[in-house]
Amino acid sequence: MTDPVFGPAPDEDEPELVQLLTPEGERVHHPVFDLDFSADQLRGFYRDMVLVRRLDIEATALQRHGELGLWPQLLGQEAAQIGAGRAMRPQDFAFPTYREHGVAWCRGIDPVRLLGLFRGTDQGGWDPKDHNFALYSIVVGAHSLHATGYAMGVQRDGAVGTGDPERDTAVMACFGDGATSQGDVNESLVFAASYNAPVVFFCQNNQWAISEPLERQSRIPLYRRAHGFGFPGVRVDGNDVLATHAVVQAALQRARDGQGPTFVEAYTYRMGAHTTTDDPTRYRRSADVDQWKAKDPIARLEAYLRAEGLADDAYVAGIADEADELGVRMRRVCHELPEPVARDIFDLVHVETTPDLAAQQAAYDAHVASFAEVL
Amino acid sequence: MVTMTVAKALNAGLRKALEGDDKVLVMGEDVGTLGGVFRITDGLQKDFGDDRVIDTPLAESGIVGTAVGLALRGYRPVVEIQFDGFVYPAYDQIVCQVARFHFRSQGRVKVPMVIRVPYGGGIGAVEHHSESPEAQFVHTPGLKVVTCSNPADAYTMIQQAIACDDPVIFLEPKRLYHSAKADVDESAPAAPLWESRVVRPGTDVTLVGYGPTVSTCLDVATVAGEEGRSVEVIDLRTLSPLDLAPVYESVRRTGRLVVVHEAHVTLGLGAEVAARVTEECFHSLEAPVLRVGGYDTPYPAARIEDMFLPDLDRVLDAVDRTFGY
Numbered sequence: 001m002t003d004p005v006f007g008p009a010p011d012e013d014e015p016e017l018v019q020l021l022t023p024e025g026e027r028v029h030h031p032v033f034d035l036d037f038s039a040d041q042l043r044g045f046y047r048d049m050v051l052v053r054r055l056d057i058e059a060t061a062l063q064r065h066g067e068l069g070l071w072p073q074l075l076g077q078e079a080a081q082i083g084a085g086r087a088m089r090p091q092d093f094a095f096p097t098y099r100e101h102g103v104a105w106c107r108g109i110d111p112v113r114l115l116g117l118f119r120g121t122d123q124g125g126w127d128p129k130d131h132n133f134a135l136y137s138i139v140v141g142a143h144s145l146h147a148t149g150y151a152m153g154v155q156r157d158g159a160v161g162t163g164d165p166e167r168d169t170a171v172m173a174c175f176g177d178g179a180t181s182q183g184d185v186n187e188s189l190v191f192a193a194s195y196n197a198p199v200v201f202f203c204q205n206n207q208w209a210i211s212e213p214l215e216r217q218s219r220i221p222l223y224r225r226a227h228g229f230g231f232p233g234v235r236v237d238g239n240d241v242l243a244t245h246a247v248v249q250a251a252l253q254r255a256r257d258g259q260g261p262t263f264v265e266a267y268t269y270r271m272g273a274h275t276t277t278d279d280p281t282r283y284r285r286s287a288d289v290d291q292w293k294a295k296d297p298i299a300r301l302e303a304y305l306r307a308e309g310l311a312d313d314a315y316v317a318g319i320a321d322e323a324d325e326l327g328v329r330m331r332r333v334c335h336e337l338p339e340p341v342a343r344d345i346f347d348l349v350h351v352e353t354t355p356d357l358a359a360q361q362a363a364y365d366a367h368v369a370s371f372a373e374v375l
Numbered sequence: 376m377v378t379m380t381v382a383k384a385l386n387a388g389l390r391k392a393l394e395g396d397d398k399v400l401v402m403g404e405d406v407g408t409l410g411g412v413f414r415i416t417d418g419l420q421k422d423f424g425d426d427r428v429i430d431t432p433l434a435e436s437g438i439v440g441t442a443v444g445l446a447l448r449g450y451r452p453v454v455e456i457q458f459d460g461f462v463y464p465a466y467d468q469i470v471c472q473v474a475r476f477h478f479r480s481q482g483r484v485k486v487p488m489v490i491r492v493p494y495g496g497g498i499g500a501v502e503h504h505s506e507s508p509e510a511q512f513v514h515t516p517g518l519k520v521v522t523c524s525n526p527a528d529a530y531t532m533i534q535q536a537i538a539c540d541d542p543v544i545f546l547e548p549k550r551l552y553h554s555a556k557a558d559v560d561e562s563a564p565a566a567p568l569w570e571s572r573v574v575r576p577g578t579d580v581t582l583v584g585y586g587p588t589v590s591t592c593l594d595v596a597t598v599a600g601e602e603g604r605s606v607e608v609i610d611l612r613t614l615s616p617l618d619l620a621p622v623y624e625s626v627r628r629t630g631r632l633v634v635v636h637e638a639h640v641t642l643g644l645g646a647e648v649a650a651r652v653t654e655e656c657f658h659s660l661e662a663p664v665l666r667v668g669g670y671d672t673p674y675p676a677a678r679i680e681d682m683f684l685p686d687l688d689r690v691l692d693a694v695d696r697t698f699g700y
Contacts, residue, residue, distance in 0.1 A: 095444075123479040128447070135479055139471055145437055146472070149444020156400075156426055156450070184468070187437035194432055348478045349516050351485055351540035354569075354616035 017235055017267060020242040023295045025303025033236070033246040039310050045086065045241045046305060047319050049078040049298045052102045054323035055111045056272075058330045059101075059118070063276040067334050068118040072099045073272030076239070079297030080204050080266040082106065083244025084172065087252055089165070091132070093154075094172045095147035098136040099204075103174060107133040111326065112333045121337045140175060141182030144201065147173035148188040151197035151255070160198045161258030168256035171199045172248075178209025180225065181217050189229040189263070198255035201226070201263045202248060204238060206270035211283040226263030238266030239297040269295070343368075379559045382552040384526035385415050387561070388533035389453065393423050399537055400445060402429040403438060403455030403491075412457055413493055413552055435465035439490065443472055446486045453537055459494040460503025466511075473542045474517030489536045489543045494522075495587045495637050496669075496684055497550035499677040506674060507638035512544045513615040513647075520615040521568065522546035524589035526557045528612065531565035539568065546614075548587035555590065571618040573625065577607035580631040580694055583622055583648060585611035588635040588685060595690045604694065614644060622648065623655045630661035631697040635685050640668040662700035665693045 018033050056074040063071040074081065081102025088094060094103055101114055109126050116125035117136060124135030137143035151171040154160060159169040179185050180203060192199050205222055207214050218225070226233030236247040244266055251262035269292040273280050305311035346361035347353060379387065392399045401416055401423075407430035410417030420428035431438050435456060442452035456462045462469070469490065476486040496505035512520045519541050523529040529547070536543040566572060574589065575596050584592040589610045596606035607625050611617070626632050632652055634645035645666035652664050667685040675683050 122481060125481075127483045128480065129483070134447070135484075139467065142440065142468065142472055145440025145468065146444040146447060148437075149441030149446075150448045151444070152441060153445045153448025153450050156445075157448070183464075184436055184440060187432070187434040187440070190432050190434060191437050191441050344481075345478075348482050350519070351477060351482075351487075354519075355618075356616050 017237050018243050018247055019237040019240050020246060021240045021300055021304055023239070023300050025300045025307060027304060030243070030246075033243065033250060035242070035246045035249070037242060042301070042305060042308075042310055043315075045082055045245070046298070046301050046311065047322070048082040048086065048102070048105065049241065049301065050319050050323050051326055052078050052082065052105050053298060054326050055101055055105065055114075055330065058327045059111075059115060060272070060276060062115070062331065062334055063118070068115060068276075069120055070118050070275050070277060072275045073270070074099055074101045076269050076271030076292065076297070077204055077206060078102055079241035079301075080238035080244050080268050083241040084174075084202050084248040084264075084266070087245050087249035088170075088172065089252075091159075091166070091169045092172065092252065093132040093134070093147075093150055093169070094174060095134045095143040095150070096136055096174045097140055097143070097176060097179070098138055099176070100136070100174050104133060107131040109133060112330055112337065115330070115334055116337050119334065119337055121340055125337075140179035141185040144173040144175055144179070144185045144188035145191070147171050148192045148197050148199050151192065151199035152195055154198055155195065160256060169198065170252040170255035171197075172202050172252065173199055174202045174204070176209065177203065177205040177207065177214050177217055177222060178212065179203075180222055181209075189226070189261075192261035193230045196258075196260035198258065199261050200248065200251040200255055201261065203263065203265045204268055205265050206268050208270055208274065208280075208284065210274045210278060221265070223263055223265035231261045231263065233263035233265065235265045235267055238268030239295045239300070241297055241301055376558045376560050378556060379526045379530070380553050381523065381526050381529045381548070381555045382413060382415055384530035384559055385533055385547065386417055386419070387559075388530045389416060389419060390422075392453070392534050392537040393419065393427060396451065396537075397427075398449060398451050400427055400429060400450050400452045401455070402431050402442060402452055404431055404433055404457050406430060406455050411455060413549065415491075415547070415552075416455065435461050436468050439465040439468040439473065442488050443468065443476070443486055446488045447484065451487050451537060453489045453491060456490060456492045458500075458504045459492055459506035459508055462490075462492050462508060469512070469518070469544075470515050474515050477541070478517055485540050486542050487540045489533070489545050491533075491545045491547060493549040493552070494546045495548050495550060496674060496680050497587065499680070501677070502674065505680065507636065507669065509546055509614055509636075510638055510643050513617075513644065518542055518544055518615060519569075519613075520544040520546065521613050522548060522586035523612070524548065524551065524584075524586055524610050525555055527559045527563070528566070530559050530561065532568060532612070535565060535568040546586060550587050551590070566612075569613045569616055569618060571609055571611045571613060571621050573607060573621055574610045575606070575608040577605040577629070579605045579629055580633065580697055581607045581609060581622065581625040581629045582633050582635060582690070582694070583609045583611060584635040585614060585644070587637060591685060591687060591690060592635055594687050595694065598687065598691060599694055606694065611644075617647065617651070619648065619651055619655070622652060626652055626656045627659040630659055632660075632664045633667060633690065633693045633697060634664065635667045635690055637669050637684055639671045640666050641671050643668050662697040665697055667693045
């Protein structure tokens with residue numbers, strides 16, 4: 001489209017999609033983003049994705065059985081999250097949205113702990129410092145600023161560009177295509193660029209912000225927005241675990257080296273609903289879903305593993321058994337998530353509590369005790 | 376003993392905090408070479424470097440949100456919001472993020488940070504430069520809110536707020552920045568941060584103010600004293616948590632209470648003080664608790680701001696009314 005005054009619009013051709021594995025499972029190479037993957041690594045990706053998909057399916061089923069109030073489904077985004085999550089080092093820190101079950105898995109968080117927020121037994125049941133994984137962010141985009149600020153702290157600690165792989169640290173801000181419309185995400189891009197902060201903005205473009213399509217968020221490919229802020233952006237096939245891993249690893253290393261922020265757009269598709277309260281048949285066509293089904297991240301890696309002789313029926317069945325065990329455990333342990341202690345809410349508001357809260361707690365205790373006397 | 380304005384006292388307090396803990400950071404718009412639009416951070420970047428005193432992009436949500444991340448990394452950011460009316464773009468970060476981190480993480484995560492907000496009117500400013508948003512933050516669980524009315528408090532309270540492990544909204548009465556001047560004994564023991572204080576004893580009626588209205592209350596006490604009325608003046612200092620014990624004690628003696636603030640009267644701090652005093656001191660009250668505050672209008676144009684701000688006459692009138700019951 002050419003404007004009569006301002007001339008031609010930027011190139012609107014479909015952007016290049018970094019890909020290392022075709023939907024058919026054929027390994028292809030990329031001049032910049034390529035890696036040699038070991039057999040263990042490839043099998044590891046497969047196991048991670050199968051187990052995380054099971055985690056997601058199981059949690060969805062638990063919601064259907066009334067055990068969870070809500071569940072945001074991950075289905076279809078396994079490759080993006082495992083590829084990115086496995087590119088992180090222990091000292092790196094991730095700031096997730098509420099759909100980052102795969103990244104959480106890579107950070108060593110027990111899947112059952114993810115359920116507490118949605119079961120209503122807690123508000124994020126893990127210690128962020130133990131896993132270098134922040135609590136889920138419900139306000140999409142708010143946490144991208146926390147990631148950027150944390151990265152500014154990493155800089156101040158001198159933990160970038162030292163060349164020591166144990167010390168140099170990167171931060172990853174995860175968000176979706178919808179969040180890119182938020183002011184906070186844009187402000188985080190400004191801050192990251194201004195301070196050259198070691199943060200990777202990992203955007204999973206799953207095409208839908210609940211029912212709003214990508215076209216309602218952006219007229220240009222999302223990764224190109226980074227250029228306007230003054231740092232690189234790249235689009236990767238988010239259903240290709242190898243490509244996502246290679247690109248995110250390069251971006252994280254760039255951050256660790258002190259080269260500043262990168263925006264990675266993982267181009268993928270949310271196969272499930274936004275959350276279990278949603279009905280995607282109201283706003284999207286089944287033909288689109290079928291088209292993306294053919295790009296399934298797990299199927300394509302399995303095809304590649306089989307072709308390379310790295311997996312056979314027995315191997316695949318073994319992973320499936322492991323997934324069954326995970327499912328059984330999630331169903332069992334979900335009920336055992338500790339109930340919150342009501343009177344504790346007064347203690348958790350501040351580090352140093354206040355006389356008012358202490359008085360309200362005492363009044364609550366007395367109120368509860370008054371029922372005990374009646375009984 | 377050094378004579379200081381509130382502005383100088385805050386500057387000295389910030390300097391002390393920066394010297395005492397290398398995790399303390401000052402950040403905000405124009406806080407570096409300019410020293411802030413009110414010069415509160417004057418000279419700090421020169422002495423502590425731009426890694427400790429950080430000029431930020433012009434984005435309030437970004438300033439507060441990145442400060443959260445810095446706090447999570449172990450720093451103690453002191454954020455300057457340039458003017459009260461500009462705190463609203465950061466409102467989501469303050470209310471949904473800063474205030475809740477400790478609670479959401481079940482006590483595992485601390486977000487020690489101070490959000491400094493120059494607030495209140497009386498300086499002839501344009502719109503969005505004279506707001507009193509304290510009730511919005513007092514109404515938010517997880518935040519602590521304080522304000523100072525004199526240089527000595529400014530000097531110590533800013534340091535105490537920075538040392539606090541909880542997030543603190545520090546409201547700086549901008550019309551006192553350069554007008555309130557007093558001796559500050561930098562070595563004197565500080566009053567506890569979360570305590571209000573009787574600044575002038577009296578026996579007939581209690582006046583409660585905070586920040587910019589304390590000096591108005593003191594003026595009222597002087598004038599009323601000439602008319603034979605003994606006015607006790609209490610400076611709240613801490614707005615969340617509210618320390619009303621000295622107020623209860625006072626009202627039990629005087630039987631009369633007037634609360635004075637610049638913020639809109641409806642659902643302002645005065646409403647809370649009135650409700651609590653009614654609960655605690657019902658049988659001691661000789662008159663209903665009265666409030667004098669800003670009207671429930673947006674802050675007006677500077678040429679008529681005097682009609683909006685609680686002044687000597689409006690407060691004196693309220694004092695008179697409490698004797699009419």
